[in-house]
Amino acid sequence: MTDIESLVGTRIGSVIRRWTDKITEINRKYATPRIRMSRGVKVVLLFLRLYLIFLVLLLGYKFWTLLG
């Protein structure tokens, strides 16, 4: 019996394992982006990351002020 199965039981454990295996398979399948990472693409993706970090910080701030 593997770790996860001993932790949550055989049936649930095998379901979780199936899902984690599937996710690992997807990650492996799409590990290398097909699109050529030119400087323009890299800049756009960096902008997207910064934009998302900004939004997450904003949401966090709103949540914090709501709690306060």
Added chain:
Amino acid sequence: MDFGSTFFYKYRRLIKVIKIYLLLAGPGLIVMLADNDAGGITTYAVTGSKFGYGLIWFLLLLLPVAYVVQEMTVRLGAVTKRGHAEAIFDAFGSFWGWFSFLDLALVNWLTLITEFIGMTAALSIFHIPPVITIIIVSVIMMLMVLQGRYWTWEKIAILFAALNLIYIPAAFLVHPSISEVLSVGFVPHFPGGFNSTLFFFLMANIGTTIAPWMIFFQQSAVVDKGMKEKDIPWGQMDTLIGSAFTVIVAIFVIVVSGTVLYGSEIESAAQAASILMTTNPYLGTFIAIGLFDAGFLGAICISLASSWAFGEVFGWAHSLNLKIREAPWFYACYFFALVTAGMVVLIPNAPLVLITLFVQVIAVTLLPAALVFLILLLNNEEIMGKYKNTTAQNIAGAGIIIAIIVLSTLYGITTLFPNLIA
């Protein structure tokens, strides 16, 4: 050829074009009319009550905006034969793939709740309890997909989409002054001057024009329909006609609301319908039916967009052309989203207003990414070949996408912090 023969020839040709179009029409028409979902109709109704006909001209600007973005999904779907979720995974790797997919699943599920809120509010005007509305809607939506053919589903969806046009006769019921509609509505100006309230409404109207689910839905629908490169012109025509209809419906909602509710403080289309039921029952009924249909149309597209995305990412069979035993996970996702979203609306004291606001904010996190990926994919020669964006398409696309990103972000921030631009 004499005049009669020329006329007959052109008439036959036109009929043939219409017949082919009706055969190929679908994703563009449905997605565009579904764009006028419960949230969209509410936005237009409130806009009309606040500014009268004053912002009709602004809606006309949204036609090219909607067309340019959605047209790209037609080309991408027809050329790659992949939905948007799978295309992002493939082109940008698993990090962006998972981000887009999980964000889409969350936004769609929350939006589905808002569609159910719209539908239950609309039918409660006819004293139909929410639980009955949700059961009936869920059963109809399940039957629509279980018949096992994309084509049949599409034609039923088009029928429901046609019901969205109910706001056109509704506008004639209120006898608006045509000259006033033309002189006030079609001349660009900012009613009451450019202030924070007006700016919020401009952002809200843009926010309802392009939603993340629309990009994912249309691309997946194009793939499921089996459209090929040679069908792209028909897909473009379908999208253009759909864009025109979505703007026409929006204008007529504003005409109705601007004529009979101008100056009233309304917060939703359901509230508008119940006010109108007391003064003009026919009009109130039209508005309520329209709102229900808008929610229904939005719900069928949003739940399918999610199911297609799940199928694409996890590699499950995902087509409306497959029976339930051939694509069990695809249909399971569809039913699960429907049932759980419906159940949330039935929870006593559920924070439905908070959910509605949350949808607008979360959608802002996904929309820029989906749009940016769209334009990057459309510029990739290896993927798109001769169907890649031209310079003109890039200028139009990039301009529109930057404007949408800026305005929808401001809209999301204003929703979070309402006093920010006051």
